[in-house]
Amino acid sequence: MTSDDNNSVTLFKDAPLELDSGAALSPVTVAYETYGTLAEDGGNAILICHALTGDQYAAGTHPITGKPGWWSRIIGPGKLIDTDKHFVVCSNVLGSCMGTTGPSSINPVTGEPWGIDFPVITIRDMIRVQAALLDSLKIDKLLMVLGGSMGGMQVLEWLTTYPKRIHSAAILASAARHTAQNIAFHEVGRQAVMADPNWNQGRYYASNTPPDKGLSVARMTAHITYLSEDALTQKFGRNLQERDEVTFGFDADFQVESYLRHQGSTFVDRFDANSYLYITRAMDYLDIPSRYGGRLADAFVAARNVRCCVISFTSDWLYPTVENKRIVHALNAAGAPVSFAEIETPHGHDSFLLEIEEMDVMLEGFLASAERTYSPTDQMGEGQ
Amino acid sequence: MTNATAIRPDLQLIADLVEPGARVLDIGCADGELLDFLVNTKNVDGRGIEISQTGVNQCVAKGLSVIQGDADNDLAEYPDQSFDTVILSRTLQAVHQPKTVLLELLRIGKKAIVTIPNFGQWHVRLSLFGRGRMPVTKSLRRTWYNTENIHFCTILDLHDLIVEENIELLQFVPHQKDGKRLNMGLKRANWFADQALFLLDSGHQV
Numbered sequence: 001m002t003s004d005d006n007n008s009v010t011l012f013k014d015a016p017l018e019l020d021s022g023a024a025l026s027p028v029t030v031a032y033e034t035y036g037t038l039a040e041d042g043g044n045a046i047l048i049c050h051a052l053t054g055d056q057y058a059a060g061t062h063p064i065t066g067k068p069g070w071w072s073r074i075i076g077p078g079k080l081i082d083t084d085k086h087f088v089v090c091s092n093v094l095g096s097c098m099g100t101t102g103p104s105s106i107n108p109v110t111g112e113p114w115g116i117d118f119p120v121i122t123i124r125d126m127i128r129v130q131a132a133l134l135d136s137l138k139i140d141k142l143l144m145v146l147g148g149s150m151g152g153m154q155v156l157e158w159l160t161t162y163p164k165r166i167h168s169a170a171i172l173a174s175a176a177r178h179t180a181q182n183i184a185f186h187e188v189g190r191q192a193v194m195a196d197p198n199w200n201q202g203r204y205y206a207s208n209t210p211p212d213k214g215l216s217v218a219r220m221t222a223h224i225t226y227l228s229e230d231a232l233t234q235k236f237g238r239n240l241q242e243r244d245e246v247t248f249g250f251d252a253d254f255q256v257e258s259y260l261r262h263q264g265s266t267f268v269d270r271f272d273a274n275s276y277l278y279i280t281r282a283m284d285y286l287d288i289p290s291r292y293g294g295r296l297a298d299a300f301v302a303a304r305n306v307r308c309c310v311i312s313f314t315s316d317w318l319y320p321t322v323e324n325k326r327i328v329h330a331l332n333a334a335g336a337p338v339s340f341a342e343i344e345t346p347h348g349h350d351s352f353l354l355e356i357e358e359m360d361v362m363l364e365g366f367l368a369s370a371e372r373t374y375s376p377t378d379q380m381g382e383g384q
Numbered sequence: 385m386t387n388a389t390a391i392r393p394d395l396q397l398i399a400d401l402v403e404p405g406a407r408v409l410d411i412g413c414a415d416g417e418l419l420d421f422l423v424n425t426k427n428v429d430g431r432g433i434e435i436s437q438t439g440v441n442q443c444v445a446k447g448l449s450v451i452q453g454d455a456d457n458d459l460a461e462y463p464d465q466s467f468d469t470v471i472l473s474r475t476l477q478a479v480h481q482p483k484t485v486l487l488e489l490l491r492i493g494k495k496a497i498v499t500i501p502n503f504g505q506w507h508v509r510l511s512l513f514g515r516g517r518m519p520v521t522k523s524l525r526r527t528w529y530n531t532e533n534i535h536f537c538t539i540l541d542l543h544d545l546i547v548e549e550n551i552e553l554l555q556f557v558p559h560q561k562d563g564k565r566l567n568m569g570l571k572r573a574n575w576f577a578d579q580a581l582f583l584l585d586s587g588h589q590v
Contacts, residue, residue: 309444328451329461337431337449341440361441369447 007032007056008099011132020285023119027108030133031099032091035059035075036083038139043376045139046081047130048090049147049154052222052279053271055098058090059083064270073355080364086143091133093126093154095279097272100129104205104272114274115202121278123150123286127157131165141165144370146363148172148352149319150279153286156299156327160288163303168370170309170363172352173316175323176296176330177287182318185225186280189218193273202274215273216264223263228315228348232256289330296330303331307373308338309366311359313351339366391421393563394579398471398497401555401583402426406468409433409493411455412475416443423448431467433458456480459488465586467493474579476500476542477533483545490551490586499581502558504538504574539574542582555583 008031011017016026033056038045048058048071059075061068074080075088092100095118103118110117134142145158145166152174158166175182193199196214204210224232236256240246243253252258292298308331312324321342331338343358345351352359391399395418402408404426410419413432416439422428432450434440443450451458455472456479470493472485477500479485489496502508503519511519518528526533537545539558546553558566558573558580566577573580 307449325453332431332451332461333463333466335466337429338451339440339444339449340451340453341437341444342452343437358437358441362444365441365445365447368445372447 007034009133009136011129011136017125017128017132019119019125020122021120025101025119028094028101028129028132029099029105030091030094030101030129032056032089032133033058033060034090034137035088036086038087038137041376042139042141043143043374044086045134045142046086046088047134047142047145047158048075048081048088049127049130049145049151050090050093051147051149051151052283053219053267053276054151055096056090056092056100057098059088070353073353074360074363080360081367089134089137089139091130093150093279094129095121095126095275095282097275102272103202103274103278113205115205116274116277117202118274118278120285121282123153123282124157124161126282127154127161130154130158131162134165141167141376143374143376144168144170144367146170146172147174149174149349150283152319153283156288159303159306159308160291160299163300163306166303166306167374167376168307168309168366169303170311170366171324171327172311172359173313173319173324173349174310174327175286175319176299176327177289177323178284179323183284185221185318186284188221190277190280192217192221193277196273199273202277204273210268211273212265212268215268215271215276216261218276219267219271220260220264223260225318226348226350228317228346230315230346231348234346235259296326297333300331300334300336304335306336307366307370308336309362310338310340311352311362312340312342313345313347313349314342315346316349316351318349389425391417394499394559394561395421395473395563397557397559397563397565397581398473398499399426401497401581402428402469402471404428407431407466408469408471409462409467410471410473411459411489412473412478413443413448413450414439416446416448416450418471418473419443419448419450420446454479455485455488459485459492462492464491465494469493469495469497471497473497473499474501477503477535477537479535482535482537483549486545486551487549490584494586495554496584496586497581498542498584499579500537500539500542501533501579502539502574502577503536504540505578506575509575539570539577539580542580543570546582546584552585552587553582554585555581557581557583 013027016024057069058071059069092098095102103114107114152171193214196211199211239255241258289296312321328340408428410432419430423430440452470489508519558577561578
């Protein structure tokens with residue numbers, strides 16, 4: 001897959017990307033978008049990290065769907081992250097399918113798509129690629145790195161791996177490790193994909209019959225975890241879909257069924273099934289505290305000068321407040337300046353993408369204070 | 385940076401006891417008035433805990449590092465002696481476990497500054513004695529059924545607990561709501577002070 005615009009760069013041509021798995025990958029193409037203009041001193045650069053099925057089109061208009069970018073609500077001219085002032089970078093993660101190297105890319109050795117010969121990747125591998133992208137863009141240090149859900153996991157790995165390259169970090173609805181329940185839901189999704197005969201051990205690219213059924217079921221399951229019981233009840237209850245009575249069959253009698261089927265079928269048009277396997281695996285492998293003898297605080301010792309902001313949502317049962325608070329307590333114990341709020345909302349995990357005033361006020365205040373305290377030219381003052 | 389020059393007089397009494405450059409945790413920091421003042425005038429490394437979303441947002445807007453939480457649930461996670469000074473201002477009477485919280489303050493802080501509204505003050509006593517109803521005063525404005533203050537105590541009550549737990553009392557500053565200091569001992573202060581400040585030492589060597 002190649003990007004159809006200029007915002008794509010091929011990295012790791014000479015020295016390969018050394019992955020956590022021990023494998024090496026070369027080269028790595030990164031598809032990315034930028035918004036705004038990089039200041040001369042580089043002090044206005046903000047990196048946005050996208051979630052599992054997100055992409056680099058955080059703002060503006062998505063070239064494929066024609067819809068607004070996934071976080072265009074807060075990124076744009078005059079918005080919370082003001083692209084008249086800030087230079088925003090968002091890249092498609094390693095393993096994904098929107099132009100960055102992933103299982104649907106061509107394996108240079110065979111000349112065929114990688115499929116499941118693509119090496120298993122981790123969240124940390126994703127941010128290593130982001131760091132190399134920033135090098136290529138001549139961005140040494142970020143005013144802020146932020147993301148929600150899997151985007152928040154990337155922010156956490158930025159804190160563990162490149163703390164000196166970030167002035168501030170915002171983590172929304174996220175976790176520092178996947179729990180058994182998180183892994184369980186992902187496994188259901190992966191098994192759905194792999195149970196689809198069209199999956200064919202990941203070799204479906206030539207056939208033009210991708211495992212849409214399996215991927216669609218995976219998406220339906222995952223989508224339930226992004227909402228909440230209250231949200232589903234409020235939105236659908238037991239309402240029937242364009243009928244007055246149940247049909248005593250297996251059509252989508254209920255609105256909630258119809259809704260999920262729609263979510264599944266539109267998802268397969270924009271996402272690659274193998275990418276779904278790889279990225280969910282990367283999330284399952286995330287266990288930052290285990291790399292530090294079970295003490296998450298030790299992961300953040302070198303990040304103690306990075307200003308942090310963590311936000312959770314009351315109805316998020318995918319990455320609930322307790323997991324977000326683990327991060328907060330660890331940052332606190334490491335001595336990092338951290339702010340935290342649990343925001344009351346009925347919308348579940350997806351809340352971080354929605355218009356919620358308390359979240360906006362918090363982020364706005366956090367960004368403003370990050371700017372006030374940031375002097376990109378002062379190398380001694382920060383992160384030493 | 386905001387440049388706070390004047391703060392509420394009772395908060396000023398607390399601020400006077402904080403060393404410049406100290407690591408400070410303000411529990412129940414509300415809109416961050418005291419913390420902001422300490423950061424800007426005493427260059428402290430300040431952290432806050434605040435229960436209300438509005439308060440947290442106001443603090444974050446000031447550039448303060450504040451987590452949403454409360455004294456009953458969030459102190460256990462802080463490492464021993466991780467702060468020079470821990471402040472609990474007019475909050476002890478609102479926690480579920482005042483004794484546990486008091487001991488936690490001195491576990492995580494080298495020193496603790498605790499202020500309480502004084503339930504032994506004569507207005508309060510008179511009100512309960514004369515009217516036979518739970519007092520509603522300047523310092524204690526809510527009625528019994530909607531007050532967040534669930535563990536009222538008097539100056540002598542808190543002093544008893546401090547003695548009982550072998551905590552070293554470094555300073556006792558009885559004062560009025562307007563911050564005016566009262567130059568009197570425990571017993572007299574228990575009759576006349578709206579509030580009192582206790583500066584406590586954890587006993588850990590620095």
